[in-house]
Amino acid sequence: MKNLLLLFFVSALACSPKIEEEVTAPDQDYVVIGYVAGWKTLNPKKIPVDKLTHINYAFADVKDGVVTHIGDRKEKDSLNFLQLRRLKEINPELKLLVSIGGWTNSKGFSEAVSSPEGIKKLTQSGIEFLQKYHLDGLDFDWEYPGMPGDDNPHKPEDKENFVAMLRSFREALDSLGALDDTHYLSTIASGGFRKYLEANDMAEAQKYLDLINIMTYDFYTGSDEVTGHHANLHGYGGKGASAEKAVKEHVEFGVPAEKIVLGVPFYGRMWRQVGADQNGLDQPGAYAMGLPYHQVLALSKNSNYQRFWDEAAAAPYLYSAKDSTWITYEDEESLQGKMQFVKDHKLAGAMFWELSEDNTRRLLKALNTALRGEKESESPKP
Secondary structure (H helix, E strand, O other), X not given: OHHHHHHHHHHHHHHOOOOOOOOOOOOOOOEEEEEEEOOOOOOHHHOOHHHOXXXXXXXXXXXXXXXXXXXXXXXXXXXXXXXXXXXXXXXXXXXXXXXXXXXXXXXXXXXXXXXXXXXXXXXXXXXXXXXXXXXXXXEEEOOOOOOOOOOOOOOOOHHHHHHHHHHHHHHHHHHHHHHHOOOOEEEEEEEOOHHHHHOOOHHHHHHHOOEEEEEOOOOOOOOOOEOOOOOOOOOOXXXXXXXXXXXXXXXXOOOOHHHEEEEEEOEXXXXXXXXXXXHHXXXXXXXXXXXXXXXXXXXXXXXXXXXXXXXXXXXXXEEEOOOOEEEEOOOHHHHHHHHHHHHHOOOOEEEEEOHHHOOOOHHHHXXXXXXXXXXXXXXXXX
């Protein structure tokens, strides 16, 4: 029977017509999408599943033209998928996706989709991966089509090949969904900067996607020798980047607002050797590290550190004059402003990287309170 279904699926895929109209996502409340790092220790009892609509499991790889596990993680991934699926007993509406690619695992995309045969091969492997682990969809984290990202192979043809890949997967997911009366999700992680939009055809790509998760963070990173907000909502000077600007530019380039998911970080970034002018903001410094929110929270309670609020940017930061240390991060106040922005601009919701970066669960609770309202059930305690 299984072989018969597979044969029917392959036949349906081969005969499926080209999609002419945009994909319409099912009616839904605001989405709250949490990335989960597969290489970390996963304890499903500590996942506040009542506060999530989607879990994006990071990552799967593209290697030799197929979707596969990263390195030797197959056994660990298999166990993690099993544990995550059991969370549906608590929240039956939860959607589980695998994120394919990521910053260090996007090197195989460009070659894989460089021909119709390659796209077909990649699509088939992705569908088989989804079926094997009983997933609800696929999230493509190609960082980035037409751009080097982490020294990745890339070429101008990525622009049209990216769209062709998304079209192929949408057709395959719809063919599979016709067999079991299910809508399988297709989403991407999108760059939060204009060059990404200029290198791609987002107006066409979005037709085959349910959600576009903009990575509206990392505006300042370890390569910067001057301090700055890494996830500010509004522009304030600095590099000129902001979450608001990224969203508006996506709309300008043809992405419907109702498909946009605003990304927020559950981590901060630290610079040392920072002078006291402007309490360390926009000052030269030596980048030190990224650090999870729970560590930032602990430092905020240290008398050596003072919290400041940048009204223009709608973003907090910490500065220690004693240690000459400056930290940019997300907190409950900044999340409240961002979730109001999501509502005001009728976006689809919010996503965050990454669940283990806040073991206090304060940020996720604040996000839910501002966006969806608190549910009566209590989240599992860490």
